[in-house]
Amino acid sequence: MTRPRTHDVVIAGGGLFGLVLAEQLATRTAVRVMVVEHAHHLGGLCWSRRDPRTGVEYSPYGTHVVATSDDRVWEWITNRVRMVPYQHTVHAAVSDRLVPLPLGLEAVEAAYGRPMSPDEARATVEADAAPYRERPADSVRDLALAQVGERLYETFVRGYVTAQWGADPAQLSPEVFAERFGISYAPSRGYRPDARWQGLPCGSYSTLIDPLADHERIEVHLGRDYLDVPRPRYRRLMVVTTPIDIHFGLQLGPLQRRSLHVDWKLVEAEKAQRVPVVTFPDGTSGHYRSHAPALLPWNHGQEPTGEVLVGFEAAGPGPNQIDFVLRTPPNTELAAKYRQLVATGGDVLLVGRGTTFYDDMSATIGHALALADRLVPDLT
Ligand SMILES: Cc1cc2nc3c(=O)[nH]c(=O)nc-3n(C[C@H](O)[C@H](O)[C@H](O)COP(=O)(O)OP(=O)(O)OC[C@H]3O[C@@H](n4cnc5c(N)ncnc54)[C@H](O)[C@@H]3O)c2cc1C
Numbered sequence: 001m002t003r004p005r006t007h008d009v010v011i012a013g014g015g016l017f018g019l020v021l022a023e024q025l026a027t028r029t030a031v032r033v034m035v036v037e038h039a040h041h042l043g044g045l046c047w048s049r050r051d052p053r054t055g056v057e058y059s060p061y062g063t064h065v066v067a068t069s070d071d072r073v074w075e076w077i078t079n080r081v082r083m084v085p086y087q088h089t090v091h092a093a094v095s096d097r098l099v100p101l102p103l104g105l106e107a108v109e110a111a112y113g114r115p116m117s118p119d120e121a122r123a124t125v126e127a128d129a130a131p132y133r134e135r136p137a138d139s140v141r142d143l144a145l146a147q148v149g150e151r152l153y154e155t156f157v158r159g160y161v162t163a164q165w166g167a168d169p170a171q172l173s174p175e176v177f178a179e180r181f182g183i184s185y186a187p188s189r190g191y192r193p194d195a196r197w198q199g200l201p202c203g204s205y206s207t208l209i210d211p212l213a214d215h216e217r218i219e220v221h222l223g224r225d226y227l228d229v230p231r232p233r234y235r236r237l238m239v240v241t242t243p244i245d246i247h248f249g250l251q252l253g254p255l256q257r258r259s260l261h262v263d264w265k266l267v268e269a270e271k272a273q274r275v276p277v278v279t280f281p282d283g284t285s286g287h288y289r290s291h292a293p294a295l296l297p298w299n300h301g302q303e304p305t306g307e308v309l310v311g312f313e314a315a316g317p318g319p320n321q322i323d324f325v326l327r328t329p330p331n332t333e334l335a336a337k338y339r340q341l342v343a344t345g346g347d348v349l350l351v352g353r354g355t356t357f358y359d360d361m362s363a364t365i366g367h368a369l370a371l372a373d374r375l376v377p378d379l380t
Contacts, residue, residue: 007034007219008379010234012226013241015044016361017352017368019212020076021239024372026215029379031236033218036226043209044353045322046361048298050204053266054309057204058293060320062262062313063088063277066199067192068362074197076365081208083199084297088191090277092156098275100188102181103152107188111155118185125149125183143174148183157181159283165326166258166315173327179358195362200298234347236379239371241352243325244338252337255325261318262291262311272308289313327357 009025011018014037022033041047045061065088068074077083091098092107099110108121116124128149137143140161144153157177161169165176184193192198201208213220226232226242240247245255276295280288291311293299311320325331335355342350351371353359359367 007032007232007234008236009033009239010226010232010237011035011239011241012232012247013037013044013352013354014039014042014213014220014222015241015352016046016209016364017241018239019043019209020365020368021351021372022218023212023215024369025375025379026217028372028376031217031379034232034234035213035218035220036224036232037220037222038225040223042213042220042222043205046205046209048205051264051309054294054307056294056309057296057298058264058291058309058311059205060262060264060311061322062289062311062320063291063293063296064205064361065191066201066361067195067197069194069196070362070366072369073362073365076369077201077208080211082202083197084202085197085199086297087189087198088276089188090191090279091275092160092279092281094155094281098278099156100190101156101279102188102191102193103148103156103183104188105185107152107156107183108185111151122185125152125185128152137174140169140172140174140177142170143177144169144181147177148181152183156281158281160279160281160288163280163283163288163315164258164260167326167328171328173329173332175357176327200296203298236347237375238348240348240350241354243354244335244350247350247354248338248341252334252341255331255334255338256328257323258315258326259317259321259323260313260315261322262313262320263287263318264309264311264320266307267310269306269308272310287312287314324353325357332357 008031011022011033014035018035019042022035025031026033046064048057048059050057090101092101094110097110099106105118105121108125109115112124125148128151129146132145135142137146144157158169165172273290273292276292278290292308294308
């Protein structure tokens with residue numbers, strides 16, 4: 001007997017992309033939507049929970065902060081949840097100092113070991129970078145050397161990139177540097193200095209995520225892999241937000257991936273870090289980043305007492321594992337070939353983190369809203 005197609009749209013993956021889209025389709029059309037998520041929680045990486053030992057709200061996959069300059073995205077978020085304004089800063093541990101990132105005046109001073117004016121810092125870095133500007137910047141290493149010179153590259157970039165991506169910076173596409181680093185010569189203004197809005201959903205990510213699927217025409221299946229047989233059946237459309245090569249049964253070969261994981265431990269308060277996120281760019285620590293969520297505003301920014309929850313982020317498989325596709329030239333080529341397998345005008349769309357190398361939450365929400373705009377007229 002053929003199983004009935006009970007839903008108009010099936011969405012594979014209940015991460016941020018899948019849920020924003022599900023909510024938009026359910027509220028702007030009359031379609032019935034099924035969300036199939038293989039984890040036992042919604043939200044994908046954009047997820048937080050309460051640690052039962054300390055009562056601290058934390059993001060198991062590592063600190064996630066919303067930063068956007070997109071009016072529509074900010075309006076969409078703040079219509080759903082109260083946001084706590086929060087100017088996040090990641091610090092790098094360099095020679096027993098905590099240096100605010102992204103690279104700014106403090107980083108230049110730390111790398112060269114002396115105080116400088118912004119003009120002096122610029123002149124020093126430019127002189128260091130000038131010899132590297134004569135060759136093409138087609139890797140992280142070459143772009144970083146051309147933009148910030150050898151001293152800053154060696155102090156802040158090389159070890160960190162090698163540890164996080166598990167690859168020599170000379171093998172990684174330059175976008176990895178362009179998207180995550182950059183330099184200014186003013187004192188640091190934090191994580192995303194150009195974003196018009198930054199913050200955290202009040203209390204937890206659940207306050208944003210859970211209500212998205214709470215609609216009479218959205219059915220959620222947790223703990224289910226959409227590739228398992230029997231596959232979910234749909235009347236109109238399937239939207240896949242999960243890895244593109246796995247969707248196609250690896251028929252062109254696997255995209256090269258890197259795993260990282262976050263191991264959450266209790267640390268004596270006196271030994272715990274005093275800022276929310278620290279990176280270790282010397283590449284010699286067993287972990288390259290650590291997170292102390294008790295210092296985030298949804299835990300009232302309180303000073304930790306007693307034992308403190310700290311997440312140690314390291315390369316390789318482990319608890320709270322994240323797999324991501326390495327941005328290398330061969331991977332970019334293979335991903336493009338996979339995208340060509342998606343039939344134009346067909347009834348399966350591949351979107352979200354599974355098809356891109358990196359989108360932040362703002363871009364993810366923006367793309368999901370734009371896709372809904374495109375689909376709604378046909379589904380109405
Ligand atoms: C380490 C790290 C830190 C980050 N920090 C920030 C930050 O501070 N600020 C920011 O804006 N962005 C940050 N991001 C980016 C942010 O996590 C993404 O923008 C967002 O998670 C993308 O959502 P998505 O739905 O596309 O992907 P995902 O969150 O990956 O969701 C995909 C979902 O599909 C599910 N799935 C996979 N395979 C299957 C299957 N076969 N069947 C069913 N379900 C399946 C997964 O379980 C997952 O829930 C960070 C990303 C990483 C990796």
